[in-house]
Amino acid sequence: MPKSKTINKKKLLGGENSKAEDVILEVRNIADPKAVEILSRFFKTGKGEYGEGDLFLGVKVPPLRKISKSYKGLPLPELQKIVKSKYHEERLLGFFILCEKFQKTRTDKREQLHLFYLKNLKYVNNWDIVDLSSRDLIGDYLIDKKRDLLYKLVKSNNIWERRIAIISTFAFIRKGDFKDTLKISELLLSDKEDLIHKAVGWMLREVGNRSLKSETDFLDKHAHKMPRTMLRYAIEKFPDKLRLKYMKTGKE
Template sequence: MPKSKTPTKKKLLGGENSKAEDVIREVRSIADPKSVEILSRFFKTGKGEYGEGDLFLGVKVPSLRKISKSFKGLPLPELQKIVKSNYHEERLLGFFILCEKFQKTPEEEREQLHLFYLKNLKYVNNWDIVDLSSREMIGDYLLDKKRDILYKLVKSNNLWERRVAIISTYAFIRKRDFKDTLKISENLLTDKEDLIHKAVGWMLREVGNRDLKTETDFLDKHAHKMPRTMLRYAIEKFPEKLRLKYMKAGKE
């Protein structure tokens, strides 16, 4: 009889029998303590800042993405342990794994993953985690569905939930469906947070990249009351003459 092959580590990695501990071990094995201070400053973890108290291991995004592909078979109960980690990179990795699972799951079976994301939205608590997960886990899921959840999130007192609301619409923008981006942007015109101003301006710019008239129509109506940062982000790619026109129209 031929000898049975012993499963390799690669084959075992990330399967249904994997545990959260396996993922955490993998991440921490490549942690770079020298990067922790830099990351902590970059993501504003000081007292009173938006990322106050967040902890870092010193792992770069490309490495996290690579690990996520290896562990896409991780069961949701184990994934739950990762997305609630105190460490920023582990939370981000957990949502990368969720996105990998989402991509490999038939559309009719994606609801469970979408609901898991919503249930754990409190751990989507910095701009990079929002930007690298919400477009897929909310935006892509809602492409052919009612979008009421976005209008609930945009009214939230939580900065990150409001950012989720606008960034999720990027999935619609890519399909040349702009109505929700424009409506949510209107709802956020008076928002006080700079990270919301940047996000709205970014999404308006993405609209303009596909349909300049739709964006300029919006700006003609709202530029005079848009926060300066929001406006600058929105018109960043405009021809110089057009950009100056809107900068003059914007509020001081």
Template structure:
């Protein structure tokens, strides 16, 4: 089944898209995705392959997750998410453990963002949140991003305390990919409870990295955004995954 999945994925590959993706995901020397390799498969096609191989054995999914090919790792994560959602309690625990044992392969922001809430967040919903603190304090950028993105699961259930706690741990983080993730989650809180977001911002906006603040207040009225930005610091921007094109 493993080879069949790899072959199916390559059936959607595009050399032109691979060149674009390798540039977009910063795979050059010294960049955060240094050395990563792409087939040039768009996300909708990868999801289609994941549905085709939804019953893939976990050993095969783990083999994909350790691949040097980015889309194979994404495929593995999509399969693991489906297996987790359909699994028994023991199976879910096994997938959660597999995920945390392989974070070194969940090593770009798209891989984290597609999976963390559905495996880590979902698993810890009714359990100790201690693993999130460990991840947030990690020296590895992707583990820190997993920590905050996992809390999206809690936000969608209108539980914000864990996100705010992790956000405080990451306020002094030096990487803009963490600034963007924290700001995004603060914005998601604001969509559901503006008072909760603004209480956090009143206490921390003067010390937040500019990118984090910009993401957090993106949907605020212009005059309110200006007031926050005048007291903030730093700078930043955003990007959109070109593979999302249908």
């Protein structure tokens, strides 16, 4: 009898009967108040910084991922309550759950989850949430579709939407398709934000990991006007001689 109860509990966990409150309770039970100050500094929550006003509970990423796997059946109305939480880790967990749902859903049934993500973009409001959700919920979704959305996002005044535009292309890079990464990187060459420079450099490096020529062709054309941080990220894995060549031509 006890064994049967355990099985039933597992069937219910994360299913249609689950509530946002169940998820939130699990997160808050593992919160570490001692880590709050460290995370707040790391994610720049001070006045005038990119994460100004964000609130933390003190929970690391691995436990959040573990919880997300248990609640992939959570209904979207309940998930909505989590992704709009005032706490950073709960928002991140909400998008982890959405990614889990997306990955377990047939390709032709994913539109609803993609649209849910777009509807909640204002809560994708720090670099870790961008990086850990957009590759699935935008990039993977657009693999076989028109990509006009990315070119709309890259023109946004919102730093996180611009970062989403470039990071989403990682899904295409993994398929050996670099054209949108290179086009969007070019559009972001004059961006003023360091977090955009890092994201562009990172994606260019990922291109180079698969096709060094594709990356060096881009650098031969643009290295002289690339922000220093962007260039450093892009050439991080280059052999010393090649890296020094581009550092000499890079923008000061």
